[in-house]
Amino acid sequence: xxxxxxxxxxxxxxxxxxxxxxxxxxxxxxxxxxxxxxxxxxxxxxxxxxxxxxxxxxxxxxxxxxxxxxxxxxxxxxxxxxxxxxxxxxxxxxxxxxxxxxxxxxxxxxxxxxxxxxxxxxxxxxxxxxxxxxxxxxxxxxxxxxxxxxxxxxxxxxxxxxxxxxxxxxxxxxxxxxxxxxxxxxxxxxxxxxxxxxxxxxxxxxxxxxxxxxxxxxxxxxxxxxxxxxxxxx
Numbered sequence: 001x002x003x004x005x006x007x008x009x010x011x012x013x014x015x016x017x018x019x020x021x022x023x024x025x026x027x028x029x030x031x032x033x034x035x036x037x038x039x040x041x042x043x044x045x046x047x048x049x050x051x052x053x054x055x056x057x058x059x060x061x062x063x064x065x066x067x068x069x070x071x072x073x074x075x076x077x078x079x080x081x082x083x084x085x086x087x088x089x090x091x092x093x094x095x096x097x098x099x100x101x102x103x104x105x106x107x108x109x110x111x112x113x114x115x116x117x118x119x120x121x122x123x124x125x126x127x128x129x130x131x132x133x134x135x136x137x138x139x140x141x142x143x144x145x146x147x148x149x150x151x152x153x154x155x156x157x158x159x160x161x162x163x164x165x166x167x168x169x170x171x172x173x174x175x176x177x178x179x180x181x182x183x184x185x186x187x188x189x190x191x192x193x194x195x196x197x198x199x200x201x202x203x204x205x206x207x208x209x210x211x212x213x214x215x216x217x218x219x220x221x222x223x224x225x226x227x228x229x230x231x232x233x234x
Contacts, residue, residue: 005118005119005159005162006118006119007116007117007118007119007159007162007164007167008116008117008119009114009115009116009117009167009168009171010114010115010117011106011112011113011114011115012101012102012105012106012113012114012115013115014102016115017101020098020101020115021094021098023154023156024090024093024094024098024152024154025090025094026157027154027155027156028086028089028090028093028154029083029086029087029090030157031086031189031191031192032079032082032083032086034191035082035085035086035189035191035223035225036078036079036082036083036223038190038191038224039078039081039082039222039223039224039225040075040078040079042224044224045074045078045224048074049071049074049075050071052070052071052073052074053067053068053070053071054067055070056068056069056070056071057070077222078222078223081215081219081220081222081223082223082225084215084216084219085189085213085214085215085219085220085223085225086189088213088214088215089213089214089215092214093151093152097151101113110148110179112172112175114168114171114172116155116164116167116168118159146180146181146182147176147181147182147183147184147185147231148172148175148176148179148181148183148184148185149184149185149186149187150169150172150184150185150186151186153165153168153169153186153195155168165195165198166198166201166202169198169199169202170202172184173202173232173234176234177234181234182233182234183231183232183233183234184204184231184232184234185207185229185230185231186199186204186229186230186231187227187228187229187230188227188228188230189213189225189226189227189228190209190224190225190226190227190228191225196228196230199230199232200230202232203232204230204231204232205230205231205232206228206229206230207229207230207231208228208229209226209227209228209229210226210227210229211225211226211227212227213225213227
């Protein structure tokens, strides 16, 4: 019988910085391909790609190469839109709150940042294939009072489907409950179907959906991507 891996979730330490940055970078950009395949399979984009390919075929003098080239250019542009959305988000985070996790999260009592480590043999250490990270920030609005926003949850690919994302989210929920927050809010992009499903199983409900990403608004529309806000009452 395979050994069941256990995870320890602890507060971030400065020595985790390089690994956390690498995990965050890779975890965000891995959404590009799923977003691209979802966007390019949209019936509107399929129709546009066929029309552009036909135009290339005609303009190229019945050239199949020109037809393939024109269609590929359209697909390449859609990929660029998807990549720019996630890359802009990633760079924005790396240059703001992720640039100084200690000051932004740990030195503010109502903020938190956690690292998950797989319990491994003595002498082994946490690396970018060995856990996940999550961060939560305090927020407030005029209507419902104080609440927390989960800024990100990233789990290393090798440790998916082991309930680690749920464990990190429950850690944040417990933290918020102790701080007296009324709810926990998080934003997810529409291609993140696994994360959305996980949140729904944990009792989160969708409260809004919009196209306001960190990229050019037209890119979000062409990528057929929405930002989905979900929340759970505490």
